[in-house]
Amino acid sequence: MLKYYVVDAFADNIFEGNPAGVxxxxxxxxxxxxxxxxxxxNLSETAFAVKEGNAYGLRWFTPGGEIDLCGHATLATAYVLFRFVETNADVLHFNTKKINHHLIVTKKDDLYEMDFPTITPEKYHLTDLMVDALGAVPVEVLKTSRDLIFIFDSEDTVKNLTPDFSKIKxxxxxxxxxxxxxxxxFDFVARAFWPKINIDEDPVCGTMYCSLIPYWREKNGLxxxxxxxxSKRGGTVYCEFCGERVKLSGRAALYLIGNICVDEK
Structure with missing residues (x-):
């Protein structure tokens, strides 16, 4: 039997933010x-953690398979550990298993501050397929080693997009x-679409901000x-640019505690 938690990450209240299994x-x-x-x-991510020395090994799985970096499920895992396991700690260290990132989460009152790598995007080209899929024309397209980023000139456009997820695939x-x-x-708004791993829209995607923070910092100097x-659920992310690292902070709310009966016949 595995102890199992569901935590709403980047949420001021339950039923907001992004639910993660832990x-x-x-x-x-x-x-x-x-x-x-x-x-x-069937959540966007389920996180698995095992204590290894002074840190925790950490892996994240979507319904479509393992992923290399996930912000909201890291925040959710830290929330569970701070509340139920490492009750006297205010800093937790994680070593990720798919790609060897070292992540740090610091508890600051009711905020959980995550120290993640900066991912600087590069300019990319716009195609007709992108416009058809998104249903609007971005002013700029960027790319990281993993993801595409579309910059729009209107907050309302981002809010009202109804993408064709089959075309994004x-x-x-x-x-x-x-x-x-x-x-x-706010300083900026964002949404995240992941239909290639069977998640049409991620309610709050922490790793997205690893690449959006350096972009917007270059634009506004902050x-x-x-x-x-x-997204429909919505969530607030407090962002800080620190050179080769970024800091992402948010709150969390506990939804569920249970047991997964993996070994029962």
């Missing part, structure tokens, strides 16, 4: 079993498609920004 384990189970648990949970590049624009109330993910 399994804190004594030892690793098979990748096949983690994949099946993620499919059964046809993009030859980009595991995900991020859209973003300058905001009046090292500290407040972003809003304008």
């Amino acid at each position: 399994c804190i384990m004594d030892e690793w189970i098979s990748i096949e079993k983690m994949e099946k648990i993620a499919i059964e949970n 046809q993009f030859p590049e980009g595991l995900s498609a991020y859209v973003t624009a300058k905001s009046e109330e 090292d500290k920004m407040v972003a809003r993910q304008v």
Whole structure:
């Protein structure tokens, strides 16, 4: 039996932000079993963590398979550990298993601050397929080693996009498609689409900000920004540019505690 939690990450209240499944384990189970648990949970990510020395090994699985970096499920895992396991700690270290990133989460009152690598995007070209898929024409297209980023000149355009997810799946590049624009109330707004791994829209995508923070910092000169993910559930992300690292902060709310009966017949 595995102890299982569901936490709404980047949420001021329950039913906001991005729900993540969290399994804190004594030892690793098979990748096949983690994949099946993620499919059964049917959340955008389920995180699995095992204590290894002074840090935690960490893996994330979507219903479509393992992913190399995930912000909201890291925040959710840290929330569970701070609240139920490492109750006297205010800093946690994670070593990721798919790609060897070292991640740090610091508890600051009710905020959880994550220290992640900066991912600087590069300019990319716009295609007719992209315009057809998104239903609007971006002013700029960027690309990281994993994802595509589309810059729009209107916050309302980002909020009102109704993409054709079957066409996004046809993009030859980009595991995900991020859209973003300058905001009046916040420093910028964004949305994240992941149909290639069976997640049409991620309610709040932490890793997206690893690439959006350096982009918007170059545009507005601000090292500290407040972003809003304008998905249906919505979520607020407090952002800080620190050179080769970025800091992402948010709140979390506990939704569920239970047991996964993986070994029962």
